[in-house]
Amino acid sequence: MPTAESELQTEPELNTDSKLEDALTDEGEDDTDEGRYPFSFFTGYQQTQGFQTGYLSLEEIFSYFADKHNREERQEKDGASFNLNLYRDKRERKTINIVETGGIIIDIDELDPDALAGLLEKVGQYKSICYTTYSHTPKAPRLRLIFPLATAISPESYREQALRVVHHLGVECDICSSAVNQIYHTPSNPPGTLDDHFVCTYPDSDFLDPATLPPAPPKRTQRKGSKTDREEKQLNLFKLADDIIEGHFDGHIQSVAQELFEYGDGYWQCAEPNVLAKRLSELPEVDGVLTSAAQLDGLLRALKVRAAVAEFPEATPMTVNVRNGVLDLNTGTLEPHAPNHFHRNQLAVDFDPSSECPRWMQVLDEVFAHDTDRDAKVRFLQEWLGYLLMPSAIYQKMLWMVGSGANGKNVVLDVMANVLGEANCTSMALNEISTEFLRCGLHGKLANFSSEVEAGKRLNDAFIKAVVSGDSITANRKGLTAITFRPYARLVSAMNDLPPLKDISHGFFRRLIVLQFNRTFAPEEMDRTLPEKLRAETPGILAWATEGLLRLRQTGAFTPVPSSETLCNQYRFESDPVAMFMTASLVPSVTDKALKHEVYSQYKKFCETNGYQALSNSQFGKAMKEKGVVSKDSNGKSYYCVTLDLLPEDVPAYPPNFQKRLRDKPKKSTICLSEVCDADRDEEAVV
16 A cells, blocks of 8 residues: 555645635636646535636646645545536536536546555556545555546546546446546545555656547447346446435435435435436436436436335434424433434424413313313313324324314314424324325324214224324335335314214223313304414414423323213213113113023114114124123023013113113112223123
């Protein structure tokens, strides 16, 4: 390996980056003088406008790179970059704006360490600069070769002449080396590796003239679609994809189930394919290298392969991503955004703990003014809105807000949606949420807000339980492969009436919170400007919700609302026709017994009268057993130890006659409501 003492040739005057920029002369100024070479200087790899472009003397170019080894090295790869092009006055880094090119730049990423000395000897025959790139190691040499040319060349001829130089040197170059609009980092190295890196300059040798070199032989043609042809194209695209991931995404790109996510503006965003393809086509290392839509599509596929992960990492627990940082709930502090938080959502509002929301607090006072558990409802809503802020289904709850019209529940729903932001929410009806091609809408959303369930539609209770619990679900996508993910979208619904249920198990109802809105506002009480006023208080509402989230984290459970618990129990009971039938028509007995087929016949009439779908005979028997009423066999007949309290022709409609019937039945023999509802208690025969 060459050393600074043995190989490095320096010029008498050294330039810093700022001096180099100052030394650039504008286009058209001294551009006919001999010894002036096109040169453009960039402050960063992604700069495409506002850069310095002009002419430098050969002495200035060589002394700049020689200086790079004589002073403290840059310890980060990103930073000052350059190329040997002159751009038009517009100074946009596009191939069409290149006026002329002053030299050839070649990157070598694959080189046998034993071949390094011979390559440097050949390079040293020409005026040139050779330095190690950031990822260079002695066992895996990576070099950049710069050949200033005696005469500037046109951008159209660059590719051919660069390939002639590569062939002459007998090396394999990076595919980007044939792109005239590519830019390159100036010398840098990771901390502690300076001894392994070097810069060699050869200012006293002769100019390289690519035109005198034999043309590079065409690549051996392959039968279209052959394995070798496919592998060669794939290898080139993979290398190009690696360079783009490192140079333009800073490594912050991930592919999950054929979707690309890139980090920007403080959170990970799903890249729309056509928009991303357009961006890729405009990159300097792609412009002029990929010449067809098919090649660009291949690059997209290569990016997905190189950035692929099995599943998107979960966001840092107990953090909320807001516009001005990441709120750490463990410390209560606001930290800077960082890609390793893995947030896919960002609230479109700044966090300011001093913000207030007086109009919002007034709304809650007005909505729950006549409720005896008003304070509990307000505290619960504060905790619930706080729960919506973080991307987690940790508490496994959903909220249904119930009440007749003009009672404020839609105002509350709108406030929740405003705080989260439109991009973080979806709005599928509860009865649609399980649809095969719609459920993917839950992916990466903080909440699903829905209104009334369509009349006559039943819910997919099992799927809803899976979503609320954050269990893995699979969603189909038209034209794409299905995806499996863990949703964290909390389900929030505003409805006038509770929908019919199939699942009346404890497993469903422990996940459900029903909040009742009892007040009805008269037209003269309504403030038509209220939505605008509440949107103005979004920062204050966010601060208020954050307090609720901190309290929820400390207590580990939502504030109980007595009226909600009562309503939920009643809802569960009224969703269970077997429980209602037992309460209305059966009396446990130690002496009486009723034939099973007679009990089932009366149960069917009860369901027909009240509009319920009756269970089959076997399902009915199982439900009776779950509620503690088992059958007995005697003399070849099966019966229940109960008294049929109503004759078949006297079956009443429920609920109008139901409450009267309960009042008339002896308390000691009536099956208790709590017993009927508790389907998960230990099974015991009621006799």
